[in-house]
Amino acid sequence: EDQVTQSPEALRLQEGESSSLNCSYTVSGLRGLFWYRQDPGKGPEFLFTLYSAGEEKEKERLKATLTKKESFLHITAPKPEDSATYLCAVQAGGNAGKSTFGDGTTLTVKP
Amino acid sequence: DGGITQSPKYLFRKEGQNVTLSCEQNLNHDAMYWYRQDPGQGLRLIYYSQIVNDFQKGDIAEGYSVSREKKESFPLTVTSAQKNPTAFYLCASSPRDFGGNTIYFGEGSWLTVV
Numbered sequence: 001e002d003q004v005t006q007s008p009e010a011l012r013l014q015e016g017e018s019s020s021l022n023c024s025y026t027v028s029g030l031r032g033l034f035w036y037r038q039d040p041g042k043g044p045e046f047l048f049t050l051y052s053a054g055e056e057k058e059k060e061r062l063k064a065t066l067t068k069k070e071s072f073l074h075i076t077a078p079k080p081e082d083s084a085t086y087l088c089a090v091q092a093g094g095n096a097g098k099s100t101f102g103d104g105t106t107l108t109v110k111p
Numbered sequence: 112d113g114g115i116t117q118s119p120k121y122l123f124r125k126e127g128q129n130v131t132l133s134c135e136q137n138l139n140h141d142a143m144y145w146y147r148q149d150p151g152q153g154l155r156l157i158y159y160s161q162i163v164n165d166f167q168k169g170d171i172a173e174g175y176s177v178s179r180e181k182k183e184s185f186p187l188t189v190t191s192a193q194k195n196p197t198a199f200y201l202c203a204s205s206p207r208d209f210g211g212n213t214i215y216f217g218e219g220s221w222l223t224v225v
Binding site: 004031032034036041042043044045046049051087089091098099101102103104 | 115117146151152153154155156159169199201203211212213214215216217218219221
């Protein structure tokens, strides 16, 4: 059974204080690992897709990396508007596109 | 603009009542999904459909039903058999594949039992 564990559950940072969110996964035949941002009361917004170990993707202050067991979402010099819940999900081969989601990390950035 | 539209945003259900959540997409995606999200938790798959007139149960399908008569529409009915329906419901879609395609979400619908 595919499993995704995100840590920490909650993270509070000062504006400008860089940090990382972790997503550990176990899956048979990874087809893709996805990061989403979710604001309160809204649907998840797609951020990145990573397909193979060693892959990295960047968008503004966010950088996602992937190893064979985990993914990190690095946040450099965060701003208050980066406050949100960040969700990680995996898809395995043969699952017809079904995704398994972690419980998310809620990030709060204080000015 | 292309996207996924869910309605209504807020819905109240009385005990013993069935309610239907609407989901329409104009992204020309083959696959559509319904997820449930409870406070502080991740998303759990209710039903998914890879093509028109076909759908499969997800991890928590009991008390729910769906139909897929058109490519762009995938309504979810929350039946009276669902004992704890209060939650945030998310509809999503993706190109049909065997894994690796990004899933895109609508804005969600809040269902509350009164």
